[in-house]
Amino acid sequence: MPPSNPLPPKENALFKRILRCYEHKQYKNGLKFAKQILSNPKFAEHGETLAMKGLTLNCLGRKDEAYEYVRRGLRNDLKSPVCWHVYGLLQRSDKKYDEAIKCYRNALKWEKENIQILRDLSLLQIQMRDLEGYKDTRYQLFMLRPTQRASWIGFAMSYHLLGDYEMANSILDAFRTNQMKGPYDYEHSELLLYQNMVLAESGQYERALQHLHKFQSQILDKLSIKETSGEYYLKLRRYKDAEVVYEDLLKRNPENVMYYQKLIEAKQLSNPEQKVAFFDVYKKEYPKAIAPRRLQLTEARSQAFTRLVDEYLRHGLHKGIPPLFVDLRSLYEDQSKADTIENLVLQYIENLSKDGTFSSEAGEVKQPASALLWAYYFAAQHFDYKKDTDRALRYIDAAIEHTPTLIELFIVKGRIFKHAGDPVSAYQSLEEAQAMDTADRYVNSKCARYMLRAGDVKRAEEMCAKFTREGVPATENLNEMQCMWFQTEAAAAYQRLQQWGEALKKAHEVDRHFSEIMEDQFDFHSYCMRKMTLRSYVGLLRLEDVLRSHPFYFRCARVAIQVYLRLYTQPLQDAPQTAEPDTENLAPSELKKLRNKQRKAKRKAEQESALAAQVQVKREQHHKARQQQEQGDPEAPQLDELIPDKLARAEDPLQQAIKFLQPLRMLAADRIETHLMAFEIYFRKERPLLMLQSIKRAWRLDRCHPHVHSCLVRYRRWLDESLHNMHQSVVDVVKASCQQLFEDRSAIQMAEEYLEGPAKKSQAAALWGARELRRLLPARSDDALRLATALHYDDTSIEGCVEVLESLREGEFGSCEEETRRYVESCRTKFPYAIAFKPPSAADRRADSADTADRRADTADIADIDDHPLENNDNALNN
Incomplete structure (x- = not known):
């Protein structure tokens, strides 16, 4: 379609040069040519030129001017597909994909067969997962460019993603028959494997297997052929064929655990004795392979297990394999196996200490001196796993005395202290390990x-x-x-320190990372079709669909939600204004001290401000340099700076918490914590149906969970007080849905039944039950307190005791200072290493000992803080 406001030849040539300059990122030259056209009074309001000038300005970071020029151009030429396309590109650069799609559709009204606009539209549709719209757009591109490979692939993939496997396979067959002519290369091979994947996902395994065999000469990935055909044979119950395939694969890689598991399935072995005998065969066939030896231990029982694990441990300790305990830890689920391993290791230590052999039998081979070291190392981890901290420390100290230069020993010692509840001693041990090898990034990160x-x-x-x-x-x-591992840990650390703003900043940073990862997939939509990495591309799309189910996002969301709930319950108070001191009535010496103090404070503030300015300049320079190096859009929008104090003083904390909750409700619905957090939010918002929905989902996952009990009791009590204020239709829904949950019991009845049952068996259940008893029956506070502070439960842990202690200190059980003191003493006796139960003075000394060197360096100059302008600049660095 010709432009609605055509330019004469001279200006039209200039306009084409603007387009070329934009494509080649010569933005300043593009502005010069645009100026030449717009300086002519006849074309000062030429819409397409104004739009292109705006697009060029956007690439130079002048976003406000860009929008002004593009909108002005659009007003002057509403029927121009170029103006609408440019406006869509501008919206796309701001990640406003829905608005960009609208602009592209408007552009197509005036030029239905514009290939570039259709391509851009299809990219946005797959980005937004508008699969029906994507299919229609790919069909139009297919009809306009039937000879292009991308047209066929995109059209087939649109049907695949919609689940129409037969149509997708037909298109791929037609493309392969009519368009793909030899020679056969990697891209052709990937296309065939993708087609095979489509057939398999449709459930036609026989047909997929035939397709794989038919084209195996054209497929270059021979390993993929074998693994996929083995899967198909198992699904089709052709066990003999599957057995041949997996035996062949084991010859290729005898350490692959999956091959052994699949081969067992193909041989239809179910008896543990048969499986042990099966692994014996492959131990002889592949004598150097570790996988069959380790897998055999999982299946072995009683005497056979003792013999096999003895061989395995001796080999590991002789060779000095550091992850030996981690390798065997899964066996500890069977207590008899754990006891067997313990007896063997203690026997090794005794014999190695005496005569350097694993056993006292005649003819035993002398072991190297390192065997005793690794036996100590294993024993320390073993007893740490059993929560026997004293013995674990005794063995790790013996190992350090034996070889004081081995980094792994200090890492394990730090882990023992961590599990014992002493994080300060834990990181001091890790610091020793890090000092031994400052170039080891793993130890540094740990x-x-x-x-x-x-x-x-x-x-x-x-x-x-x-x-x-x-x-x-x-x-x-x-x-x-x-x-993200650092940021999630930092968010949790700030939460424990009650620095709510900093915790929220870290959580929002992690959330932004996930948004960026989702936006980064945009570049792959065209790249993967061009390079024919189609299986990986489909995997990428499916990963992005569930991206926020990742543990990193769950952790940061949990911190953010907990902090926002805390800020809703206890909002931050404005800092009190410091009154001006009364200088008139001060003595001259006091006045001089005050003036000196004010002067120092002023200089310190100026230095902090200067440092913050330097940091900001470096940050901007760094971002600018990084932006210039990027291959993507240089006009990417700058996100608002995250200011901790502003985040901590959010106007609606619950609404902010819901933003973190929504992805979890969709993608982490199988985790009970998701629904418990949802209930806590909606309980405070007083949303009866959403509260009910959250409780029912949590109840279906684990009706015995102590927090679920608390939610049920609180919801029942809230309904008793609020049901008469609800609309009748809501009342009917609530009553019908709560019948199974409440079973006609009142809140008090549910609380008392819980105290007689689960609360007597579990520390967590006792705490939640005591909390509800205290809320419902304040007169029974003593009973609730006695229940919560008991330490006789089988699952009593440091974390559980810390939670009880926090509840006591926050006044959930009323004023109970003496009971809190006694509880701390009892916990200190039970967990002597846990720093949470040490007296404040001792805990402070323990924490301060980590800073001894720093304090010594600072002591000489502590009288004048101005000599150390960098010592107290946390805020400048963080902001």
């Missing part, structure tokens, strides 16, 4: 993680700074690298 667990965020940042970019704060660099 040490930083332990520091965060101990609440020492600043020291953790300094530890990470050893491996981050110079000139940029460590937190900035870690955020840029999407280092």
Whole structure:
């Protein structure tokens, strides 16, 4: 379609040069040519030129001007597909995909067969998962360009994603027959494997197997052919054929655990003795392979297990294999196997200490000195797993005395302290390990993680700074690298420190990472079709659909929701204004001290401000350099800066919590915590049906969960007080749905029944039951307190005791200072290493011991803080 406002030849040539400059990213030249056209009074309001000038300005970061020019051009030429297309590109650069789709559709009204607009529209539709719209757009592209490979592939994939496998296979067959002519290469091979994947997902395994055999000479990925055909044989119950395939695969890789499991399935072995005999065969066939030896231990029983695990342990300790315990840890689910391993290891230690052999039998071979070291190492981990901290520390100390330069020993010692509840000693052990090899990034990261667990965020940042970019704060660099393990740990650390704003900042940063990952898939929509990596592309799309089910997102969302709930219940108070001191009535010496103090405070504030300005300049320079290096859109929008204080003073904390909750309700619905957090939010918003929905979903997952009991009791009590204020239709729904949950019991009856049942067996159940008893019957506070502070439960843990202690200190059971003191003493006796139950002075000394070197360096200059402008600049670095 010709433009609605055509340019004469000279100006039209200039306009084409603007387009070429945009395509080649020569934006300044494009602006010059646009100026030449617009400086002519006849074409000062030429819509398409104004739109292209706006698009060019957007690429230079002048977003406000860009929108002004594009909208002005659109007003002057509403029938121009170029103007609408440009407006769509502008919206797309701001990630407003829905608006961009509308613009592209308007552009297609005036030019229905514009290939570029249709391609851009199809990319946005697959990005937004508008699969029906994507199919229609790919059909139009297919009809316009039937000779292009991408037209066929995109059209077939649109049907595949919609679940119409037969149509997708027909299109791929037609394309392969009519368009694909030899020679056969990697891309042709990938196309055939993708077609085979379509057939398999349709459930036609026989047909998929025939297709695989028919084209196996044209498929270059021979391993994929074997593995896929083996899967098909198993699904078709052709066990003999599957057996041949997996035996052949084992010759290729005898360490692949899956091959052994599939071969057992093909041989239809179910008896443990048969499986042990099966592994004996492959131990002889592949004498150097570890996989059959380890898998055999899972199936072996009694005497056979003792003999086999003895061989396995001796081999591991002789060779000095550090992850030996981690390898065997899954066997500890069977207590008899755990006892057998313990007896053997203790026997090894005794004999190795005496005469350097594994047993006292005659003819035993002398072992190297390192065998005793690794036996100590294994025993320490074994007793740590059993929560026998004293014995674990005794063995790890013996190992360190034996070989004080082995890094792994200090890592295990730190882990023992961590499990014992002493995070400070834990990270001190990790610091020793890190000092032995400062170039080991794993140990560095592990040490930083332990520091965060101990609440020492600043020291953790300094530890990470050893491996981050110079000139940029460590937190900035870690955020840029999407280092989510650090940010989730930091968010939890700030939450424990009650620095709510900082915790929310980290949670929002992780949330932004997931948004960026979802937006980054945009570049792959065209790339994967061009490179024919179709199976990987479909896998990418399916991964992106469930991306926020990842544990990193769940952890950050949980922190954010808990913090927002806390801020809703206890909003932050405005900082009190400091009154001006009365200088008139001060003595001259006091006045001089005050003036000196004010002067120092002013200089310190100025230095902090200067440092913050330097950090900001470096940050901007870094972002600018990074932006210039990027291959993607240079006009990507800058996100608002996350300011901790602003985040902590959100106007509607519950609404902010819901933003983190929504993805979890869709993608983490199988986790009971999701629905418990949903109930806590909707309970505060007083939304009866949403509360009911959350309770029912949690109840279906685990009706015995103690938090579910608490939700049921609180909901029942809330209904008793609020049911008369609800609409009749809501009342009818609630009554019909709650029958199974409540069973005609009142809140008090449910609470008392729970106290007589689950609350007597579990520490967590006792705490939640006591909380509800205290809320419903304040007169029975003593009973509730006695129940919550009992330590005789089988599942009593440090974490559970800490939760009880926090409840006591927050006043959930009323004023009970003496009971709290006695409870702390009881916990200290039961968990002597846990720092949470130590006296405040001792805990402080323990934490301060980590900073001894820093304090010594600071002591000489502590009189004048101005000599250390970097010591107290956390806010400048964080902001």
